[in-house]
Amino acid sequence: MIPPLLSRTILATTLSVIFALPAAAHFQEIIPSADVLPEGGDVTLDLVFTHPFEGGPTMAMKRPVEVGILANGTKTNLTDKLVEQSDKGAVTWRVSYNLPEPGAAIFYVTPQPYWEPAENKYIVHYAKVIVDSFASGEGWDEMVGLPVRNPAVNAPDRLVDR
Template sequence: MIPPLLSRTILATTLSVIFALPAAAHFQEIIPSADVLPEGGDVTLDLVFTHPFEGGPTMAMKRPVEVGILANGTKTNLTDKLVEQSDKGAVTWRVSYNLPEPGAAIFYVTPQPYWEPAENKYIVHYAKVIVDSFASGEGWDEMVGLPVEIQPLTRPTGLWTGNLFSGVVTKAGKPVPFAEIEVEYVNDSGIKAPNDAYITQVLKADVNGTFNYVMPASGWWGFAALVEGDKPMKSPDGKEVPVEEGALIWIHTSPMGK
């Protein structure tokens, strides 16, 4: 039998470890090989469900419900062009496409719901990224029409490091007041966070659903506006659980003068 004092010590230590663990932010990546194609041409996009700043773990991703492109007012379904990949043993996806005409190509993904047992909920992150073909600077603010979606107010291509990005969080086409937005950096450069508080930046939109963020490092940045879905889903054990819907947009910045 464990002595009472030792038992209390073990319990306190266990609880301190549990509460010290950070809540890992999940991000649905849809990262293109370039955000601007000065002469048009081919672009390849990698679809990975992961924790960007920490470089993992990568969650296994079922074949998406839909992957598509909105360009010049026309949607094209690219789901049949998906190629299964692997990252650290987890299933990921890749798609390639040719952009022969000028204008913004808005690539988007509707993933299958992901069951997160640690949070007792399903996660569905509708993600998009804009690729500017022929550096046209046009069409970047078109909306795909996703259930939840970020409308950019700043052109999301051709940005310098340190530029401010602004957007509006929408649900069913209407702004979401005071929506919470998580921001993470795809940490390919090996930046060390002083502590866990720096890994995921958090901000809130204003009453009009508008938010602003200055990106301090070069590379890819993900903005995930999180809202609760209207309808619960059944968990693997048959219980009704909430659904986290995420509106994601990916933005690239480049250093000035290099």
């Protein structure tokens, strides 16, 4: 039988390791130059594959399968507008877009699958970000149609206290 103090120590250590795992995870990010454009206009989006909770490192990213925008009910493919960038030697991507009309612009990315040895499978990190043009507050909760369900819970310009 394990002494109670040792049992608690083992449990605490195990839980610490389990809860620390998400901090070591990597994610696909879409980082806009602004979340809200009060006067509309240009927004630049950086597509980065990184460990955000650790502040990096940035990982090399293959050219995405698709990058697009859903605005005012219309989807537009922006993949041809991608420009290759570099962050500390790792390939990242950038795209710029002009938002001339009021409403939410939902930018999304379907990256190339990558092999995750720890899980012994290929993984795709779908991502989206919302930019509110002319601070309209409209359309931010539209679904893009990705093969995963990731609805927006809060408008890009405010948090909801529930």
